[in-house]
Amino acid sequence: MVVLRSPAVIGIVLSCEHASWTLPPGEDLGVSPEVLRSQASWDHGAYEIAARVGEGLGLPVHAGAFSRMLVDLNRPPEHPDVIPAVSYGAPVPGNAGLSAAARAARLARMHAPYWEAVRRDVRARLRDPGRCLHLSSHTFAPELEPERRAFDCGVLYDPAAPFEAALAERLQFGLRAHGLAVRANQPYKGTEPALVTSLRGELAGEGGGYAGIELETSHAVTRSAGGCARVAAAVVAVIEELRERA
Numbered sequence: 001m002v003v004l005r006s007p008a009v010i011g012i013v014l015s016c017e018h019a020s021w022t023l024p025p026g027e028d029l030g031v032s033p034e035v036l037r038s039q040a041s042w043d044h045g046a047y048e049i050a051a052r053v054g055e056g057l058g059l060p061v062h063a064g065a066f067s068r069m070l071v072d073l074n075r076p077p078e079h080p081d082v083i084p085a086v087s088y089g090a091p092v093p094g095n096a097g098l099s100a101a102a103r104a105a106r107l108a109r110m111h112a113p114y115w116e117a118v119r120r121d122v123r124a125r126l127r128d129p130g131r132c133l134h135l136s137s138h139t140f141a142p143e144l145e146p147e148r149r150a151f152d153c154g155v156l157y158d159p160a161a162p163f164e165a166a167l168a169e170r171l172q173f174g175l176r177a178h179g180l181a182v183r184a185n186q187p188y189k190g191t192e193p194a195l196v197t198s199l200r201g202e203l204a205g206e207g208g209g210y211a212g213i214e215l216e217t218s219h220a221v222t223r224s225a226g227g228c229a230r231v232a233a234a235v236v237a238v239i240e241e242l243r244e245r246a
Helices: 046-057 100-127 162-177 195-202 227-245
Strands: 011-016 061-063 132-140 153-156 182-184 210-218
Touching: 011 046, 011 100, 046 061, 046 132, 046 210, 046 227, 061 100, 100 132, 100 195, 132 195, 132 227, 153 162, 162 182, 162 210, 162 227, 195 210, 210 227
Parallel strands: 011 061, 011 132, 132 210, 153 182
Antiparallel strands: 153 210
């Protein structure tokens, strides 16, 4: 267990990259409405959790406006699946054969502004108060791997980053205190390609004050009555405790 003995004052940045399944008016990717509303297109409940945390803390939330099938905001711009040909097994015909120019234009229009807004917010928190917890809200479908995904929440982080690992430990403890079954770096590793991973690399030389943590909540929780509120309340309690101890 990593212990954060004397937590510094931290700024909080909240984001939700897969907040919506919608497409811009007039945009057609050639997928059915059922697929657009599925895990292939967005993270059910992720925005509700982030929004409730934001409301509890009096903070805004950076939220993706459109389906990850259009642009995956949780992948770096050079990643092959940032504009996916296939998403969670679902083909995306509208992305097949996309020209380099069209790809670059879509990224410039929809990916770059989002990343720059989050990056600017994080950098502001690193200037004052000096340390930043960036919490990125996501959700997962337990039925994809039923035996491995029988838990409520995953906390994804880089164990090699001391400040981040300490905050992740606190977050796991807080979620468990609210009766949630929690796993560290499941169902994904905290070092896989993601917005927080990229920012972690960009900000590595700036004093170790950036903590980029992804919260993965099971659809078994988000689709249950009061599930999103329960997770959000646990997160708010952890962050309020950190503020009180600072």
